[in-house]
Amino acid sequence: MELDAKATRALNYFIPQMVSISKSGMVQVGILLVFILGGLYALVVQIVEGHIVTGMRDNVVWGLYIANFIFFIGISYAGALISGILHLLRVEWRHPIIRIAEIITIISTIIGPAYILLCMGRLDRLHHLALYGRIQSPIIWDVLAISTYLIGSIIFLYLASIRDLAALRDYPFKQKWRKKLYRFLAISFNGNAKQNRFLERGLTIMSAIIIPLAVLVHSVLAWIFGMTLRPGWHSTIFAPYFVVAAVFSGTGVLIIALWVFRKYYHLESYITKIHFNYLGIILMILGALYGYFTFSEYLTSWYGSETWDMEVLYKLFDPHEYWWWFFFSAILGVALPVLVILIPKFRNINSITAVSVIAVFALWVKRYLIIIPTLETPLLPLQDLRPEYIHYTPTIIEWLLTFAGVALFCFLFFLFSKFLPIVSVVKGEEGTNYAELRKKVMQRVLKRKIKEEKRKASQKLQHI
Amino acid sequence: MKNVMKYMLIISLATAITAGKGLAQKAVRKTARVQVEYFKGPDKTENLVATLIVKEKRYVPFGEAMLYFYCLNDTARILLDKIKTNDAGKAVLTVSNNPKITKDPEGKITFIVEYKGSSAVKAAQRKMAIRQGDLELSFFQKDSTKSIEVSATETGADNQRTPIAKVNILFYVQGTFSLYNFAKEKTDENGIVQVAFPVDMPGDTTGVLTIVAKIEENRTYGTIEAKGEINWGKPIQPVKEKKRGLGDTDAPLWMVYTLIVLLSAVWFHYLYVVYMMIKIKLAR
């Protein structure tokens, strides 16, 4: 495949980073591996001893795992919505960030459901979902939606990477496996007009379909909670609320990832302030929207003051229980990103990244606050002498597996960056195609107008 | 039931005290008690059920103990059988068609059930006299009123049947777990009693109800039971399995259709994109 000068330069810049690893990089990967091993140990303990090793009990049957599940599925929105929308709108500045966004999507869509598995009492009966699945259950909706979403995201990322894979195939790598792999994955792409047309068609379809799919996935996730008769869960706005929260956190993670890769791989020339600014503004808008949803949700239940809702609210507003966490996650974690990005004076790469970190952490806490206080407030509270059955405290096992998930997320990202350039190298032709299309359309419109004029003229002539 | 238990408790306590007077110094031995009940089932089998209980903290059934059943004939005691109690402390003697059982001139049969005691448990015995009664249950309809008729008779020493007058008959509907008492009437001089059929009671799907008439724990006749079935109850709707619904095995159809439409729409596009990939491969 023929590459232009810019792409060749980029390829030559990325390939050394892909095939080698620095000493500090080794240390960082080592640390990640330690966390992952810690998680593996916890997993073995949990499988051998049963769920008794977790902090979950009959009152709070879902804990950290489910909070992590929502969190990871949430950040998977980064890729889906951001890259889907930006692609559809043909936004020019999307190119350097779209790959990172899509990788976030795929990795988190793999790690998220893993937490559901950790929460299941009988992993050995996973096949029962296929044998006896009932489509009345939101869990089945989730299984179908998430697996469809994951496959769609993989297809999307793959399509968007074919040009780069073709470039890598033509690069003289020393490792044989790389050559074989890239040759296989590049499906004989050489950038001719026909192939470009097919590729563009595929990409457009995928970016169009991934958006409603992403909305559906998070709605279904919200419905797992919304369909139960629980205070704090049984709410009609839960689906859109979850969707907005997900895009909010996804954008935040995307900004953080951009910052990290910019630093790590020295991509200052590719990922610029513009990207941070634009994404920052998106984050701000989503933050405002999310804040609006939060306010609406809690105002409604506080104003109605039904006993059930109030009991959850009291817990959230009680300084001895969850108030400070609630304050951080629902107020500070939303107001701060919005205000910092709103004021141009404060808006810079580091500040945007910093408020993204706050927003992402706040949203994780918010997920925890959605799950735990509600489960601690059943309609018929348990009168149980065992305090651990009433109040939930995550155990070391759960924390280990949580950290292992985050470490695995980083580690998979690292692996990915060793296999594909983290920023797409070969720009598609669709920019010019778009211009051409415009030209063609304009020409067609012009022609039609001319025809019309001619017809009118001839009619006039006949009249005369 | 409870009253009779209480009654028997007092009686047996009294016997135990009198019987145990001579052995007062051997107080270490536990007190035993025999309770005897007479049953005549709807299939006319007659049984004598003896229960042996021993005083621990409270009275508990005493299993694996030998009980001696006697029939009192004039002054002699005729051994009928020796039966070991089961884990519930019960031993059952079949009375019907036992030639050793004889009636006194008044038509009474007197049973004695005895526990001979052991090194750990004191002896106990109990005497019981009964008359052999019988219940016949029949249904009849006059105009539109449906009724149940029960006639109570007893068999005397000369095997002559005479009506039992002024005895309480209890009427029940047989339920799955219990008998539901709907009437209680005394028999007239002819030993006959009539009650209205409980037509508002639900029967089975064809309206069949089982009616039970009883002389219950009577001091003279024990417990006598008669049973009859008739389709005069309110028929119930047969319970059918719901096929489709949120809580049923199969989902509501709109859900199935929605799911199929959604999934096939998405997967069709995926397949189309895969088709595009094949086209890319072919268009090199």
Add this chain to the structure above:
Amino acid sequence: MEKGKKKQSRRKFFFKTATAAIGAIGGAGLIAQSCETKKESGETMTLLSPDGKLVEVDKANVAPARMPAHGKNARKGIPNKKFVMVIDLARCRNARKCVSNCQKMHQLEPEDEWIKVFLMQDSDDTAPYWFPKPCFHCNQPPCVKVCPVGATYKRTDGLVLVDNERCIGCKFCMTACPYSSRVFQWKDPGQGKEDDENYSPETSVPHKVGTVGKCDFCPDMARMGKLPTCVTGCPNGVIFFGDKNEDIVTNGTESFRFSELIYDRAGYHFMAELGTEPNVYYLPPVDRLFDYKKGFKTLTPEQAEFYKKSIVHKH
């Protein structure tokens, strides 16, 4: 060793309950339909059938005493039955015999309670009362709706049961149940093999790790015409059980027409506004037989203190 002993004692227990249950007057022909014939032990025992007849049975055929339906049959209801429970709150004094009987019947750990007795108070100014709460076996069961694999299911006879051989342990049903009726096996209960052929959703034993359990209304007992163990255990006759179709409920000593009892005593559904249509009805705690304070006597001081503190306000 420990485990072996435990198992043995359990079998013994089984055997004892079996004989006691059979020996007791009332009930139906258990012996006649003696279950799967195991190896004959040669040792026979004499049992009394409910109508006073004596039957000789092989001891091996008596244990286990419970003969539930298995497999597909356990998913169908007992034909033309609609089981209901009526709980008379005016009679309850927290004797906790229903709890302990249930625990014995279902081989539960002492902390696990499938029927719980709550101390309730509707609002600050109203009187506290004891509130026994089994599973409500709702006609619109939220737990059944959400189960992804149909492990928990509604039968035609009104029962909601859990198939612990199908349950994947997702605990969705536990979050869906508004009455906190479900209990999870957090650790291995150590009750024998995984694929125990005696297991039935009708007995819920042996328990399996990582699955959900709950009150099952003892349907295997109902098949024998016997009442659930919480009903027979109650010293005050608080709990009535029966078939709504035949309109008779009983607590073992008294029998009522179900419709009359509900009408006369103003029976109600707990949290009827949830739309779950429970099959458990409550008779309001009016003209109570006992002062609620009596209920503390069955508790340890620690428990009593806890109950007083955590009194449940009905919503």
